[in-house]
Amino acid sequence: MNNQNRITCIIVDDELSSQKVLQHFVSETEVLELKQTCINTAEAFKYLQLNSAVDLLFLDINMPKQTGLDFYKSLQHPPAVIFTTAYPQYAVEGFEVNATDYLLKPIAYERFLTAINKVLNEKALQPKQDFLILKENKALHKVFFSDIAVIEAFGDYVKVHLADKTIVTHSTFSGFIEQLPTHFIRVHKSFSINLNKMEQLSGNQIQISGHKIPIGQTYKSKVLKALDL
Numbered sequence: 001m002n003n004q005n006r007i008t009c010i011i012v013d014d015e016l017s018s019q020k021v022l023q024h025f026v027s028e029t030e031v032l033e034l035k036q037t038c039i040n041t042a043e044a045f046k047y048l049q050l051n052s053a054v055d056l057l058f059l060d061i062n063m064p065k066q067t068g069l070d071f072y073k074s075l076q077h078p079p080a081v082i083f084t085t086a087y088p089q090y091a092v093e094g095f096e097v098n099a100t101d102y103l104l105k106p107i108a109y110e111r112f113l114t115a116i117n118k119v120l121n122e123k124a125l126q127p128k129q130d131f132l133i134l135k136e137n138k139a140l141h142k143v144f145f146s147d148i149a150v151i152e153a154f155g156d157y158v159k160v161h162l163a164d165k166t167i168v169t170h171s172t173f174s175g176f177i178e179q180l181p182t183h184f185i186r187v188h189k190s191f192s193i194n195l196n197k198m199e200q201l202s203g204n205q206i207q208i209s210g211h212k213i214p215i216g217q218t219y220k221s222k223v224l225k226a227l228d229l
Helices: 016-027 041-050 068-074 088-096 109-120 173-177 217-226
Strands: 007-012 032-038 056-060 080-085 101-104 131-136 139-144 148-154 157-162 166-170 184-188 191-194 198-202 205-208 211-214
Touching: 007 016, 007 041, 007 109, 016 032, 016 056, 032 041, 041 068, 056 068, 068 080, 080 109, 101 109, 109 131, 131 166, 148 173, 148 211, 184 211, 184 217, 191 205, 191 211
Parallel strands: 007 032, 007 056, 056 080, 080 101
Antiparallel strands: 131 139, 148 157, 148 191, 157 166, 184 191, 198 205, 205 211
16 A cells, blocks of 8 residues: 555553564554654654654553543644553543544554544545445455445444445444445344445335345335435
């Protein structure tokens, strides 16, 4: 991937083990480019003053001398931020400063990817972002929204049905569909579809890219409204 299309980031965390986990996750994620790892907010502030702006901070909250929250509030032109911490009680305050996401340690890579996809979809960072990064087993897939026909709940996983294959990725169904653009609509407790690929509506069933998807009773009025029916 061209470096100009990557999200530049720095890690700010006083724990070596946490630094290594985040460094590994960043190295495994093609859209990210790590610029610096800092052990405290003073190092981070110095880096931001002396170098060109970065797109994203991975910022630990509970650090000595100055918390990540206080540091972030002090920045005049703050980049996007994903807070990382072992203390869930900080979550509410983290979102009060418009954090993109909040990762609770120990961080799973699937959860990390969900946070990165949120960054990708923020208009201020990527106004024309049109894809997701999905993990299936040990492989990463770049999936364009335009290629997705159906999203299906599958226990602790989600099935993403494309024209030529299905990707099974670890995610909650509700969390996954929150990342989708507005031309996706939930039609059932277990299904969301790409309206641009819909072929036929018959009774309580939608035909789309070779799939016949049921329309749940509680979703029918919303579906008909989306179709101007």
